[in-house]
């Protein structure tokens with residue numbers, strides 16, 4: 001029982017991180033209609049941008065977080081305006097391939113700047129709190145609490161603000177949004193700000209939970225995709241549930257198979273979902 | 288002076304010209320209808336006015352301002368609104384959010400326009416918190432028209448506002464269009480229910496293979512033998 005609860009804690013922590021990545025992926029898919037393969041590397045970029053502040057200025061990770069988020073959002077907008085913007089009218093597969101290119105460029109740049117080895121935000125051991133035989137680290141609370149805050153903020157943004165509503169409108173029907181007078185390009189920019197920012201938060205949380213590495217984001221991209229598809233791609237709310245489901249499934253699976261198969265669990269769930277219900281749990285778009 | 292003038296436009300998709308010298312005008316206060324066979328280019332005329340299809344030759348002028356090849360959001364700012372032929376509501380947004388999107392370019396208070404739309408379509412007020420995708424075809428059409436009215440436009444373009452609706456709802460929709468016109472909004476619409484549409488329109492155009500075939504008052508077109516034989520089912 002204690003083991004089950006412990007895995008649940010790990011699953012929720014991992015699920016929070018995956019959700020933050022999957023929300024952005026889903027938003028971008030909803031608005032721009034292509035699977036953004038560089039999303040994992042935006043996750044990595046966020047983690048390393050925060051790392052710069054932590055190491056050069058000795059800033060606590062939580063102080064570095066907004067900077068990492070802002071920097072990554074800016075980078076995402078820049079990549080879109082310089083590259084993806086020129087490809088708006090081409091087939092989605094061209095955008096997909098371009099995003100794979102962007103992924104490789106980002107990863108190589110990160111490796112060039114920060115080196116290929118593991119890094120950590122803070123050395124030393126965190127003493128966990130113990131509840132009923134379950135270990136919970138302070139970082140776990142920060143990750144889950146931070147994710148809840150971000151998700152609530154995103155919800156308020158999508159439901160209450162004019163830009164948020166326009167994002168949902170554009171995800172429903174981009175052509176109609178255009179003839180309604182919505183400035184499509186500015187909504188796209190907002191989408192990247194939010195998608196990139198959430199990816200950075202995911203990366204920073206992942207760095208807190210494990211360590212930083214130039215392929216950390218690329219490695220988590222598969223579960224992130226699985227979560228987005230499970231939740232119905234194009235549906236940010238579904239992505240949250242999908243993320244938690246994948247995170248929990250990955251952790252629970254370690255009781256029966258080796259932990260090194262965790263990504264395979266995400267992959268299996270994704271394939272299963274695509275076969276059984278391609279629109280995802282919450283009826284997203286057909287993939 | 289006309290509100291909208293379409294001067295001799297040539298436009299199309301890819302390398303193909305669909306419109307080959309279409310001419311049209313809408314005067315202030317008018318209801319003008321475009322009829323014609325499937326594929327004649329009726330929807331393309333509207334898309335071209337709205338900047339969705341590129342004009343290769345000719346000009347489009349709205350209230351003394353040339354709007355040829357402007358971006359759709361710029362056309363909206365000029366004072367034109369457009370209700371496309373299909374998929375003309377945001378299905379996951381509520382009715383009220385759909386209407387708010389109609390006012391997207393405005394930064395001021397638009398509660399007066401919202402009020403006006405609800406007065407015109409009281410059923411929409413009842414349904415304001417429901418997702419538009421859950422409504423019937425006729426109700427969706429009202430949401431789409433309501434959205435177009437949120438900017439207090441001088442002209443709205445309606446592409447087949449009665450397509451796929453039951454006959455009783457078609458009558459209701461034509462009544463609504465006349466009511467909207469009564470508010471001082473000029474209307475350019477494409478219609479398949481050609482007889483009814485011509486009967487209520489000030490003027491009409493018959494379009495075939497991307498060209499003007501006939502142009503006259505609604506009543507004269509209804510009485511025109513050639514038009515009747517070709518387009519009104521005898």
Ligand SMILES: Nc1ncnc2c1ncn2[C@@H]1O[C@H](COP(=O)(O)OP(=O)(O)OP(=O)(O)O)[C@@H](O)[C@H]1O
Nearest residue numbers: 300301305323324325326327328329330331332372
């Ligand atoms: N997006 C597009 N790309 C290429 N060709 C198109 C496109 N849209 C329409 N066409 C072609 O342009 C021609 C005119 O189409 P349009 O939709 O303007 O006709 P319409 O008069 O509105 O017909 P309907 O009564 O069926 O609505 C048709 O031959 C159609 O196949």
Ligand SMILES: [Mg+2]
Nearest residue numbers: 329330331372
């Ligand atoms: Mg048409």
